[in-house]
Amino acid sequence: MTSYHDITDALSGLLSPGKVTADREILEAYARDETSDLSAMPDILVRAESVEDVRAVMEFCNTHGLPVIPRGAGTGVTGGAVPVRGGVVLSLEKMNRIIEIDRENMVAVVEPGAITRDIQDAARAEGLMYPPDPASLDSCSIGGNVAENAGGPRAVRYGTTRDYVLGLEFVLADGSVITTGGKFVKNATGYNLSGILIGSEGTLAVVTKIVLRLVPAPLFTFDMLLPFPSLVEAMNVVYGILLNRVVPATIEFMERDAIDLAAKFLEREMPFPDAGAHLLIQVDGNHEQAVFNDLDAIGKLSCADPDTIIIAQSPEQRERLWKARRSIRDAIKKFYPVFLAEDCVVPRSRIPEFMSDLKNYLETKDLRSVMFGHAGDGNVHIDVLKGDMEYEAWTQGLPELKREIYRRAIALGGTITGEHGIGFIRKDYLSLALSRDEIELLKRIKKAFDPKGILNPGKIF
Amino acid sequence: MTSYHDITDALSGLLSPGKVTADREILEAYARDETSDLSAMPDILVRAESVEDVRAVMEFCNTHGLPVIPRGAGTGVTGGAVPVRGGVVLSLEKMNRIIEIDRENMVAVVEPGAITRDIQDAARAEGLMYPPDPASLDSCSIGGNVAENAGGPRAVRYGTTRDYVLGLEFVLADGSVITTGGKFVKNATGYNLSGILIGSEGTLAVVTKIVLRLVPAPLFTFDMLLPFPSLVEAMNVVYGILLNRVVPATIEFMERDAIDLAAKFLEREMPFPDAGAHLLIQVDGNHEQAVFNDLDAIGKLSCADPDTIIIAQSPEQRERLWKARRSIRDAIKKFYPVFLAEDCVVPRSRIPEFMSDLKNYLETKDLRSVMFGHAGDGNVHIDVLKGDMEYEAWTQGLPELKREIYRRAIALGGTITGEHGIGFIRKDYLSLALSRDEIELLKRIKKAFDPKGILNPGKIF
Numbered sequence: 001m002t003s004y005h006d007i008t009d010a011l012s013g014l015l016s017p018g019k020v021t022a023d024r025e026i027l028e029a030y031a032r033d034e035t036s037d038l039s040a041m042p043d044i045l046v047r048a049e050s051v052e053d054v055r056a057v058m059e060f061c062n063t064h065g066l067p068v069i070p071r072g073a074g075t076g077v078t079g080g081a082v083p084v085r086g087g088v089v090l091s092l093e094k095m096n097r098i099i100e101i102d103r104e105n106m107v108a109v110v111e112p113g114a115i116t117r118d119i120q121d122a123a124r125a126e127g128l129m130y131p132p133d134p135a136s137l138d139s140c141s142i143g144g145n146v147a148e149n150a151g152g153p154r155a156v157r158y159g160t161t162r163d164y165v166l167g168l169e170f171v172l173a174d175g176s177v178i179t180t181g182g183k184f185v186k187n188a189t190g191y192n193l194s195g196i197l198i199g200s201e202g203t204l205a206v207v208t209k210i211v212l213r214l215v216p217a218p219l220f221t222f223d224m225l226l227p228f229p230s231l232v233e234a235m236n237v238v239y240g241i242l243l244n245r246v247v248p249a250t251i252e253f254m255e256r257d258a259i260d261l262a263a264k265f266l267e268r269e270m271p272f273p274d275a276g277a278h279l280l281i282q283v284d285g286n287h288e289q290a291v292f293n294d295l296d297a298i299g300k301l302s303c304a305d306p307d308t309i310i311i312a313q314s315p316e317q318r319e320r321l322w323k324a325r326r327s328i329r330d331a332i333k334k335f336y337p338v339f340l341a342e343d344c345v346v347p348r349s350r351i352p353e354f355m356s357d358l359k360n361y362l363e364t365k366d367l368r369s370v371m372f373g374h375a376g377d378g379n380v381h382i383d384v385l386k387g388d389m390e391y392e393a394w395t396q397g398l399p400e401l402k403r404e405i406y407r408r409a410i411a412l413g414g415t416i417t418g419e420h421g422i423g424f425i426r427k428d429y430l431s432l433a434l435s436r437d438e439i440e441l442l443k444r445i446k447k448a449f450d451p452k453g454i455l456n457p458g459k460i461f
Numbered sequence: 462m463t464s465y466h467d468i469t470d471a472l473s474g475l476l477s478p479g480k481v482t483a484d485r486e487i488l489e490a491y492a493r494d495e496t497s498d499l500s501a502m503p504d505i506l507v508r509a510e511s512v513e514d515v516r517a518v519m520e521f522c523n524t525h526g527l528p529v530i531p532r533g534a535g536t537g538v539t540g541g542a543v544p545v546r547g548g549v550v551l552s553l554e555k556m557n558r559i560i561e562i563d564r565e566n567m568v569a570v571v572e573p574g575a576i577t578r579d580i581q582d583a584a585r586a587e588g589l590m591y592p593p594d595p596a597s598l599d600s601c602s603i604g605g606n607v608a609e610n611a612g613g614p615r616a617v618r619y620g621t622t623r624d625y626v627l628g629l630e631f632v633l634a635d636g637s638v639i640t641t642g643g644k645f646v647k648n649a650t651g652y653n654l655s656g657i658l659i660g661s662e663g664t665l666a667v668v669t670k671i672v673l674r675l676v677p678a679p680l681f682t683f684d685m686l687l688p689f690p691s692l693v694e695a696m697n698v699v700y701g702i703l704l705n706r707v708v709p710a711t712i713e714f715m716e717r718d719a720i721d722l723a724a725k726f727l728e729r730e731m732p733f734p735d736a737g738a739h740l741l742i743q744v745d746g747n748h749e750q751a752v753f754n755d756l757d758a759i760g761k762l763s764c765a766d767p768d769t770i771i772i773a774q775s776p777e778q779r780e781r782l783w784k785a786r787r788s789i790r791d792a793i794k795k796f797y798p799v800f801l802a803e804d805c806v807v808p809r810s811r812i813p814e815f816m817s818d819l820k821n822y823l824e825t826k827d828l829r830s831v832m833f834g835h836a837g838d839g840n841v842h843i844d845v846l847k848g849d850m851e852y853e854a855w856t857q858g859l860p861e862l863k864r865e866i867y868r869r870a871i872a873l874g875g876t877i878t879g880e881h882g883i884g885f886i887r888k889d890y891l892s893l894a895l896s897r898d899e900i901e902l903l904k905r906i907k908k909a910f911d912p913k914g915i916l917n918p919g920k921i922f
Contacts, residue, residue, distance in 0.1 A: 104700050104810040151647045176898035183808035185838040186612045186879035189894050191903050195656020216706035245677035245747050286706050287751035347644035349565040377646040418647035433650050437637035442652050448905035
C-alpha cells in the first residue's frame with residue numbers, strides 16, 4: 001500500500017460500504033476530543049458496526065503496520081482519542097446497543113458505544129442500578145469508561161468502572177477475538193485480563209462487548225449541601241462522617257472559586273455565598289429511617305446550624321444542587337477557554353495539605369485556579385486558568401506547572417491522575433510517578449498485546 | 462553452580478544466616494499444600510524476612526535459571542505452592558506484620574505472610590472491616606489470598622480480594638522492586654498492574670507488601686438458617702431476595718449430603734434433618750430496624766413457617782451455624798480422604814440446572830458427591846468422593862471426570878474455577894475454558910513479567 005487512498009479503498013472493500021471514509025469534512029470531527037488546545041487529523045475514519053468489522057480492520061492494519069486509534073464518544077480530556085500520529089480512527093459509536101439487562105443474574109450486556117446514561121436508565125427500569133457516574137455521563141460511552149476506568153462522585157461508596165466489569169470481548173492488534181469472564185462475580189481461571197485492560201486507554205486492545213454487574217437500585221436517595229468556613233473544616237467533617245460508619249454515595253467538595261464560577265455561569269445566586277467551601281453529600285439506601293439517621297448524623301457531625309443545611313428531596317431540587325457541581329467545568333470553558341485540567345489523587349487525609357500548598361505555589365506564579373472534586377476518595381480536580389497571561393508565556397510555563405502539581409501529589413503519597421488517564425498530554429511526566437523498572441514492565445506488557453505497536457501509538461509512553 | 466549444595470551455600474552467603482536451608486526434614490513440610498494427593502520435594506527453602514531478602518533471592522535465581530516457588534501459608538487446594546519441578550521454595554511466612562491500620566484513610570498496610578483473620582481482627586479493633594472471608598481465614602495468609610484472588614461467602618455483597626487491594630509492592634523475576642497504587646481508590650496512572658497480579662498464582666511476581674481498603678464495620682449482623690425441600694426451591698428464594706433489593710452479606714447453600722456429613726463430623730444433630738437443602742444467610746448493616754426489615758423480607762420470600770427459621774443473634778449461636786458450613790470440607794477429609802474438590806462457577810440463574818445435570822452424570826458413574834457453596838455469586842463447590850472405588854480406577858477416571866464437570870459449567874456460561882485457581886492440577890484443562898489465542902496472550906504476559914520462566918514453573922499453563 002503506498003497511499004492512504006489505496007488503504008481507504010482496501011478497507012472499503014473489506015467492510016460493507018459507508019463504514020469507511022477519508023472525507024476531510026467528516027474527519028474534522030474526529031481530530032479532537034475534549035482536551036483543551038489539542039487536535040490532529042486522522043487519515044481515515046472507520047465506523048465499525050460489529051466485532052467482525054473491528055476484527056477485519058485490526059487484521060488489515062496490523063499486516064500493514066498502520067496506526068489504529070479506538071474512539072468512543074470523544075469526551076476524554078487527555079487526548080486519548082486524538083490521532084497524534086495520524087492513521088485510522090476506529091469509532092465504536094455505532095456499536096451502541098444495550099444487548100440485555102438480565103434481572104436474574106443482575107448484569108447488563110452492552111456494546112462499547114452505548115452511552116453511560118442510557119445504561120443507567122435501562123438498569124433503573126428493571127429496579128437495578130449501574131453506579132459509576134462520570135460527570136460526562138450524558139454523553140460519554142461505556143467503552144471509553146472502560147478504557148479510562150472512569151469513576152465519578154459515587155466512587156466513595158460504589159467504586160469505579162473496574163468494580164463493575166465482569167466480562168469483556170475484545171480484539172487484539174492482530175485481529176484475534178478474545179472473551180474473558182462472563183455473568184459471574186468470581187473467576188480464577190487464568191490471568192485476569194479485564195484487570196489490565198480496564199484503564200489501558202485503548203493501547204492494548206479494542207473492547208467490543210462488556211458484561212457489567214448491576215446492583216439493586218436504592219429506594220431512597222437524599223442530597224444535602226453544607227457550607228463551611230474553609231476546606232480544612234469541611235474535610236475534618238468528611239473524616240468524621242466516614243469514621244462514624246456513615247458511607248455516603250458521594251462526598252463532593254467545591255471551594256469558593258468553583259462556587260462563584262458556577263453561579264456566574266448559571267446566572268443564579270448560590271446558597272451560602274460567603275462560605276469558603278461546600279460539601280455536596282448524597283446518602284442512599286432502602287430503608288427510609290436508616291437514610292434519615294445518616295442525614296442526621298452528618299448534620300450533627302458538621303456542627304452546622306440546621307438552617308444552613310439544604311436537603312434536596314425532589315428530583316428537581318436534587319438536579320438544582322448537582323447542576324452547580326456539574327457545570328463547574330463548563331463555566332471554566334466559557335469564561336477561561338484556555339486552562340489546564342488536572343485530576344491528581346492523594347490519600348484523602350492529605351487533601352487540605354495538598355490544596356493549600358498548591359494554592360500557595362500557584363499564587364507565586366500569579367495563576368488563578370479552581371479546585372473541586374471527590375473528598376471521599378482523594379481525587380482532586382485542579383483547573384488552572386490561563387486568564388490574562390500571554391499565550392506564549394502560558395505554553396512555555398506548562399511543563400513546569402504540571403511537574404510542580406504532580407510532584408506535590410506524589411510527595412504526599414498520591415499520584416498523577418485518578419480518572420482522566422495519562423493519554424497524550426501527560427506522557428512526558430509518567431516517570432515522575434513510576435520507576436524506570438515499572439515503565440519498562442508496562443512496555444513489555446504493551447508488546448505482549450500489540451507487538452507492532454499499532455494501537456493508539458504515542459499514548460501513555 | 463553445579464549442585465544444590467553450592468546454591469544453598471551461595472544463597473546463605475547472600476542472606477543472613479538461618480534463612481536458607483536444605484535440611485530434608487524441614488523441607489518435608491514444604492512439599493505439599495492442602496491439595497489432595499499431591500506432593501513434591503523442594504531442593505532449598507528460603508524464609509524471607511524482608512523485601513531485600515526477596516530481591517536478593519530473585520536476582521540470584523534469575524541469573525542461574527533456578528525455579529522459585531513463592532509460598533504463603535500453604536492452604537491452597539490446586540497445588541499452587543507445590544514445587545512440582547523442585548527448586549527454591551520462597552516462603553513469605555515470616556513477613557507477617559500488620560504494618561499499619563490507617564483509620565483516617567481506612568486502609569491497612571500489611572506484609573504478605575499476615576494471616577487473614579489477624580488482619581480482620583486488627584481492622585475490627587479500629588471499628589473497620591476487611592470483608593473477604595475465605596473458609597480457611599484462620600490459617601491462610603493475605604499474600605496467598607492475593608495470589609488466588611480469594612473470595613468467600615461474603616463476596617455476594619462485598620466482592621473478592623481484588624476489590625480491596627489498593628496498592629502492591631512486588632518483586633519481579635529479575636529482582637526489580639516495583640510499587641503500584643497506594644492509599645487511594647482511584648488511579649489512572651499507567652496500566653493497572655494490581656489488576657493482573659491478583660489471581661496470577663505466584664507466576665508473575667512475588668508480592669511483598671499490600672495496601673488494603675477497609676470499610677466501616679457494620680454495627681448489626683444476624684445469621685439465619687432456612688430449610689427447603691430441594692435446591693431448586695432454595696435457589697428460587699435467592700433470586701427473589703436479590704430482586705427485592707435485599708443484598709445479604711452471604712447466601713450459602715448446602716445440599717442434604719453436605720448437611721449429613723457435617724452432622725456426622727460434628728457428632729451433633731442438625732436442625733431440619735429432613736430438608737433437601739439449607740440456606741445460610743447473613744444480613745448486616747448499621748441500622749437495627751433496617752436489618753430486621755431485611756430478615757423479615759427474607760422470611761416472607763422464603764414462604765417458610767416462621768418456626769422453621771433459625772436466627773442467630775449471639776456470637777455463640779452464629780458460630781454454631783457457621784461451624785456446620787465451615788466443617789463440610791473437614792468432614793469430607795476425615796471420612797473420604799481421597800476426593801476431587803472442584804469450585805466451578807456458573808451464572809447464578811443456572812445453579813440448579815448445573816447441579817442436577819451433574820448429579821445425574823455422577824450417578825451414572827456410581828460416584829457420590831457433596832455440593833455446597835455460594836448461591837449468591839454462582840460459585841459451586843463440588844466434592845466428588847472416591848469412596849470404595851479402587852484407587853487405580855479412581856485415578857484413571859479423574860481426567861474424564863474433571864473434563865465432564867468443567868464442560869458442563871462452561872456450556873452454561875460459566876468457567877472452571879471461581880476461587881481456587883488453576884494451579885498444577887487443572888492446567889491440562891485450561892484450554893476447555895480459554896481459546897488458543899487467549900492462552901497465547903497469557904503466555905506472552907507471563908514472559909513480559911518473567912522472561913526466563915523461573916517463577917512457579919508448571920503452574921496454570
